[in-house]
Amino acid sequence: MRFNNIVVLTGAGISAESGIKTFRDSNGLWENHQIEDVATPEGYQRNPALVHQFYNQRRAQLLDPKxxxxxxxQALxxxxxxxxxxxxxxxxxxxxxxxxxxxxxxxxxxTMHGQLQKVKCPVTGKNLSWLKDLTAADLCHCCKNPQPLRPDIVxxxxxxxxxxxxxDALMQADLFISTGTSGQVYPAAGFVKIAAESGAHTVELNMEATRGDFAEGYYGPAAxxxxxxxxKLS
Structure with missing residues (x-):
C-alpha cells in the first residue's frame, strides 16, 4: 500500500455532473441571488423568508428521483x-x-459546511433531520423559549x-486529494498547505488547474x- 492515511476534499464541481449547480455563477450570483442575501447571517436577519425560500428550493431538489x-x-x-x-x-x-x-x-x-437536509437551533446548535420546507413558524424543542429553526448551513x-x-487528519495524512473545488475559499483553500507541510503527497483532480502548489494534477470531468x-491507488 503506497499510501495508508488518505484525506480527500471535495467541492461543488463533483456534484455538478449530477445536476447540482456550482456555488456561484460567473456573474457572482448564486441561483440568481446575491451571496450576501442568502448565505450570510446578516442576510438571514434582514430577510429570513427569502433565505428559507432559497434553501427550501435547494432541499427539494435533493428529493428529485432524477x-x-x-x-x-461512487468511486470515492x-x-x-x-x-x-x-x-x-x-x-x-x-x-x-x-x-x-x-x-x-x-x-x-x-460535512464541513453543513447539510441541506438538516436544520438547527440558533441558540444550542442542536440539529435534526429536515426534508420538508422550513418556515419562521418552525421552532426548536430544546430551549425553554423555543427559537425559530434555521438551515444547518455554514x-x-x-x-x-x-x-x-x-x-488533525490533514497533519497525519500521507496523501491529500482535492477535487471539484476552486481552492479559493478559506479555510478549505488552506488544506493543501497544511497537508504538504506535514509531509503528505498532494494531488488535484479538477476541470482545470486552480493553483500551483499541488505535487500532481489531473484534469477533466470529475466523473x-x-x-x-x-x-491506480487500489
Missing amino acids: LKPNSAH AQFELQHKSKGGRFLLITQNVDNLHQRAGSESLI WFGEMPYLMDDCV KIVPAYLS
Missing part, C-alpha cells in the same frame, strides 16, 4: 471501503451541502464544522478522472 450520485461519488465510496478493509485510514471532507456522498455510501465523512462569516478534526485516479 438526481443521483455520479461515478465520482468504493475506494474508502476497499482501503479500510486493507487497514488503511480514509477521511472525506466535503464542502458540499447535498447528500450525494452519503447516498453513494461514504462513511468517514465530514454561511460566510461562520466557522465550518469540525475544523480541529479536519486539521471520469476521480475513478481513474483512485483505480
